[in-house]
Amino acid sequence: MSLIPEYREDVPRVERFNFLARFSHWGHTVTFLLCLFTGLVLFLDGVDWLAAIFGGYRGAGLVHRIAAVGMTIILVIGAIFGYKGIIAWIKDILRxxxxxxxxxxxxxxxxxxxxxxxxxxxxxxxxxxxxxxxxxxxxxxxxxxxxxxxxxxxxxxxxxxxxxxxxxxxxxxxxxxxxxxxxxxxxxxxxxxxxxxxxxxxxxxxxxxxxxxxxxxxxxxxxxxxx
Ligand code: HEM
Ligand code: HEM
The missing domain is CATH 1.20.950.20 (Transmembrane di-heme cytochromes, Chain C)
Structure with missing residues (x-):
């Protein structure tokens, strides 16, 4: 397994994703992972060590809901301001x-x-x-x-x-x-x-x-x- 390749500024580069796409993707990633780990606390038995990170089982339920609302807001912002990008994305999938x-x-x-x-x-x-x-x-x-x-x-x-x-x-x-x-x-x-x-x-x-x-x-x- 190799690491992420070095970021080269000395070679020509082209734009792939604009700021909104990157903001939505990473904002979504953080909230998704928070939902996942807190969700696992609710889903699995005997994961006290994971629950402890979020302040116990009730804390995990609370963080799950806060992250879920955060995820929803990011999705709505991405959909409203980035609808042109989403249409282009769908067109590419249809190809x-x-x-x-x-x-x-x-x-x-x-x-x-x-x-x-x-x-x-x-x-x-x-x-x-x-x-x-x-x-x-x-x-x-x-x-x-x-x-x-x-x-x-x-x-x-x-x-x-x-x-x-x-x-x-x-x-x-x-x-x-x-x-x-x-x-x-x-x-x-x-x-x-x-x-x-x-x-x-x-x-x-x-x-x-x-x-x-x-x-x-x-x-x-x-x-x-x-x-
Ligand atoms: C875990 C860390 C993650 C990394 C390192 C990562 C990385 C990336 C990268 C590099 C791209 C652009 C690929 C391209 O050039 O086309 C991308 C696109 C995308 N990401 Fe992520 N991502 C992560 C998490 C997530 C999560 C949590 C989701 C959704 C639940 C997600 C959904 C997508 C989708 C739908 C695309 C566009 C389709 C694709 O390229 O496969 N990503 N991601
Ligand atoms: C808007 C997004 C989401 C909302 C509103 C939401 C809401 C909820 C609620 C209300 C519960 C029940 C909590 C409790 O019993 O205290 C729950 C459980 C759970 N959630 Fe989510 N969630 C969301 C996203 C996610 C995501 C992204 C994941 C994981 C990738 C996830 C994984 C889980 C799991 C594993 C459980 C436990 C289910 C069970 O006990 O059978 N959730 N969620």
Whole structure:
């Protein structure tokens, strides 16, 4: 396992994510992780050591609700001010095609360290398109079921009953995805440069050309410059 690649200022860089996207992503990450660890205190038996970090079981319940409200505010801010970015994101997901399928099929070999030639990718590669569908769906389910569990008197009993397993299943799925995603977006050799795109906003131009050739060409290539 290698560390995140060095941030190089001496080579050409191109913008990948604007400030709002980065603010929403990291704000969401912090509140998601707080919800996860406090949620685990409520979910698992015998995790007194984890509960102690949040001031006991009642403290964990309180931090869970505060983080949940924080997450909701960040999602709403991101949706209102970043709706154009969200539409562009959805359009990119809908471009899912042959190159993405080949990417996903070859990815396990690349993951294991084999030198694999991937087909050119759009703004998000096949795996990221999958992540863009699965993880936000789980988060939406977590938010909806979470508020139903929080205010059971407001909702019909059958909805409250299904909210609990929904919350738990979405938590397990989202956590699995976030573990994979967090590793791929930081320490994984080759894709680690993407971390800087999400942290500082830019990635190395040569990396962008190599990993997201279609996106690079459409955004920064000769044709894009001529328009
Ligand atoms: C807006 C977002 C969310 C809201 C409103 C919310 C709300 C709630 C509420 C009201 C409870 C019951 C608490 C109690 O019994 O004291 C709960 C439990 C729980 N939450 Fe959340 N939550 C949210 C997001 C999340 C996220 C992002 C995760 C994890 C990734 C998560 C994981 C859990 C778990 C594991 C439990 C325990 C469930 C059980 O005991 O079966 N929650 N949540
Ligand atoms: C755990 C630490 C995390 C790290 C290191 C991380 C890293 C990154 C990076 C580098 C990107 C940009 C990838 C690109 O260039 O396209 C990204 C995108 C994204 N992140 Fe995260 N992230 C983390 C946590 C999360 C969490 C908690 C969520 C949601 C629950 C999340 C959801 C997403 C989504 C939906 C995208 C866009 C699709 C994709 O690129 O897969 N991330 N993340």
């Amino acid at each position: 899912f095609g042959k190159n993405d399928i080949i990417f996903i099929m070859k990815f396990p070999f690349e993951f294991m360290g084999f030198n694999v030639k991937m087909p050119p990718q759009t703004r998000f590669n096949g795996g990221e398109k999958g992540n863009s569908l699965l993880t936000p769906t789980c988060v939406i389910l977590l938010v909806l079921s979470g508020y139903i569990m929080w205010f059971p008197a407001v909702f019909p009993a059958w909805l409250v009953r299904i909210a609990y397993p929904t919350h738990d299943i979405a938590m397990v799925l989202a956590t699995f995805m976030v573990c994979m995603h967090g590793y791929l977006g930081s320490f994984h050799p080759g894709s680690g440069e993407s971390f800087w795109g999400m942290w500082k906003g830019t990635v190395r131009e040569d990396w962008a050309k190599h990993h997201h050739a279609i996106w690079y060409e459409e955004t920064y290539g000769d044709k894009a410059k001529a328009e």
